[in-house]
Every structure is written in C-alpha cells, then in structure tokens.
Amino acid sequence: MLQCHVKGCNANNFPLELQEVVLEEQEAELNEDFLRNMLGKLEYEALVATCLKLNIQDLPPTIPEDAAYNDDFLQKLHHALLETHVITGKMVCPNCQHTYVIRDGIPNMLLAEHEV
Amino acid sequence: MSRPEHLAPPEIIYGGDEAKKYTANSRIAAIQAEMAGRALELLNLPEGFPGYILDIGCGSGLSGEVLEEAGHIWVGFDIAPAMLEVALEQEASGDLFLQDAGQGMAFRPGTFDGCISISVLQWLCNADKASHHPKQRLQRFFSTLYSSLRRGARAIFQFYPENDDQIQLIMGVAVRCGFEGGLVVDYPNSKKAKKFYLCLFAGQEVPGMQQQ
Numbered sequence: 291m292l293q294c295h296v297k298g299c300n301a302n303n304f305p306l307e308l309q310e311v312v313l314e315e316q317e318a319e320l321n322e323d324f325l326r327n328m329l330g331k332l333e334y335e336a337l338v339a340t341c342l343k344l345n346i347q348d349l350p351p352t353i354p355e356d357a358a359y360n361d362d363f364l365q366k367l368h369h370a371l372l373e374t375h376v377i378t379g380k381m382v383c384p385n386c387q388h389t390y391v392i393r394d395g396i397p398n399m400l401l402a403e404h405e406v
Numbered sequence: 407m408s409r410p411e412h413l414a415p416p417e418i419i420y421g422g423d424e425a426k427k428y429t430a431n432s433r434i435a436a437i438q439a440e441m442a443g444r445a446l447e448l449l450n451l452p453e454g455f456p457g458y459i460l461d462i463g464c465g466s467g468l469s470g471e472v473l474e475e476a477g478h479i480w481v482g483f484d485i486a487p488a489m490l491e492v493a494l495e496q497e498a499s500g501d502l503f504l505q506d507a508g509q510g511m512a513f514r515p516g517t518f519d520g521c522i523s524i525s526v527l528q529w530l531c532n533a534d535k536a537s538h539h540p541k542q543r544l545q546r547f548f549s550t551l552y553s554s555l556r557r558g559a560r561a562i563f564q565f566y567p568e569n570d571d572q573i574q575l576i577m578g579v580a581v582r583c584g585f586e587g588g589l590v591v592d593y594p595n596s597k598k599a600k601k602f603y604l605c606l607f608a609g610q611e612v613p614g615m616q617q618q
C-alpha cells in the first residue's frame with residue numbers, strides 16, 4: 291500500500307522492496323467484509339511478489355474469480371494483510387533507492403530536507 | 407491562551423513524558439475520543455461498512471480506538487516518536503508510521519475509504535524550520551492526501567484555527583488540490599466547547615467502486 295514519496299520520484303516507485311526483514315505473526319479477527327472492500331484496491335501482483343520475498347507462499351499467483359466469496363482465499367489474504375507484521379527491516383525504493391527503516395514495527399517515512 | 411504550536415515543533419512538545427501525560431490525562435482522552443467520534447460521524451460511511459481509515463496525527467492511538475470500536479481497520483501516522491511509543495505500549499490495533507504530514511504521504515492512490523485527524527491541522531500552518539513554508543507544506547499534504555483517498559471519500563479534520571486567515575489559507579490550498587467541502591462548527595456560541603471540523607470530499611463517488 292506504500293510507494294516512495296521522495297520529491298521527483300514519481301515513476302517505478304512501487305512496490306518498495308523489503309530487505310533484512312524480521313516478521314511477527316499476530317492473530318487478528320477475520321473480517322470478511324473488510325477483505326471484500328480491500329479486494330477492489332489491492333495491487334495483487336505486487337502483494338504476491340512481496341509475500342513471496344517474505345516466504346509467504348500460500349497466495350495464488352492470480353486473484354481467483356470468486357475471490358469475494360472464496361473462504362479459503364479470504365483466509366489466506368487475511369493472514370497476509372492483517373496477521374503478518376514486519377517488526378524490523380528496510381523498505382527500498384526501486385527507483386531512487388531511498389531506504390525507509392522499519393523499527394518496532396513502525397516505518398520511518400521522514401525525508402531529509404533535500405528530498406521534499 | 408498560549409498555543410502549543412507556537413512554543414516548539416510537535417515532536418518536541420509531545421516528547422517522552424509529555425506523550426505519556428497527554429495520554430494518561432483522562433479529561434484530554436475523553437475530549438479526544440469525543441472529537442474522534444464526531445469526526446467519524448461526519449465521515450458518513452455506510453452503516454456496517456468496515457472501512458480502511460487513515461488517522462493523521464494518530465498520537466498514542468486514542469482516536470484509533472474509536473475507529474476500531476466502530477469496526478474499522480485504521481492506519482495512523484504521527485511525527486512524534488514518543489507518542490507512537492505510547493501507542494505501541496498500549497497495543498494500538500492500527501499500523502503505525504513515523505511521518506511528517508507536511509512532507510506528504512506515500513500511500514498508493516485510492517487506498518483509504520476515509521480520513522480523520524484530531525487537533526493537527528493548525529500545526530501545519532507553522533514554520534518550525536527555516537526551510538518550512540506553510541503553504542508549500544499544506545499543498546504537499548493535501549495533494550498527496552487527495553490521491554490516497556478513494557473517489558468520493560471524505561477527510562474530516564478537527565482543528566483549532568488561529569484566525570480566519572488561517573482557515574482561508576487551509577481551505578484555499580485544499581480546494582486547489584481538488585477537494586470540495588466546508589467548515590462545520592459545533593457549539594458556535596460556547597467559547598469553551600466550540601469545535602471546528604473541516605470536512606473535505608475527494609471528488610465524486612464512482613458507482614460500484616465502493617463494495618464488490
């Protein structure tokens with residue numbers, strides 16, 4: 291859901307590449323209506339690619355046609371989106387290479403003056 | 407009355423101890439929750455619709471709690487690390503980011519179904535550093551916010567405007583960035599209870615976009 295926001299970095303600035311990641315799983319209540327809402331907004335390919343890098347391999351490569359009412363798929367999407375948290379790591383912009391550091395689960399999105 | 411935004415930048419004012427005090431003060435917490443509830447009401451989301459909501463200046467997560475109780479999933483950012491630390495301690499349910507609203511935001515287009523912000527907007531009108539130009543920061547803020555919202559989504563800002571000029575400045579920039587909207591004033595005749603809510607609409611709803 292993130293792209294690079296360094297000034298002038300407007301193309302090929304998504305998805306940010308996760309590196310040196312430590313993951314944590316936190317159980318969350320399944321909310322199917324919320325997931326259905328998200329289906330229309332997801333950039334699914336980017337999500338799958340990011341998940342694969344993190345060794346989360348249970349999402350199908352393309353979104354199922356019956357995704358909105360496919361319980362098995364929704365459960366997997368729920369796990370990837372809401373139960374998997376990056377605790378530490380880096381997000382690197384594929385275009386300008388700006389690195390956003392994640393610490394305690396909080397990405398630092400602050401830019402230096404010359405990047406604004 | 408002294409205004410905290412005139413004393414120092416927010417990340418200093420709400421550093422360490424102040425962040426904890428601010429959150430532990432039950433009167434402040436109650437007012438924050440009430441304003442967050444009102445902002446949520448003004449978002450006017452469909453009944454029973456679990457939205458993906460952005461909380462700008464989420465602090466320790468007081469307003470996020472209100473969103474969570476209403477069944478929404480929220481994402482929050484704040485410029486004060488100490489506030490975010492308190493949010494972590496309190497196991498806030500939303501995803502948190504350390505971010506300066508005046509630098510704009512990095513969310514993908516159309517991500518959020520709505521946005522609330524409690525007591526933050528007036529900070530953006532300050533120039534805390536020589537390199538800060540309030541108008542430019544507002545411009546960057548509203549243009550990136552506009553893009554991160556789903557078409558037809560609303561953004562509701564409770565804020566403490568200093569004067570009419572400040573309201574005009576904020577509205578002017580928001581409109582130039584594509585927003586429509588206006589100001590809602592609660593308890594206009596009470597000096598103490600008077601509250602300003604800037605209500606912005608991000609364009610027209612695209613039919614069929616909202617729910618599958």
Ligand SMILES: [Zn+2]
Nearest residue numbers: 294299383386
């Ligand atoms: Zn970049």
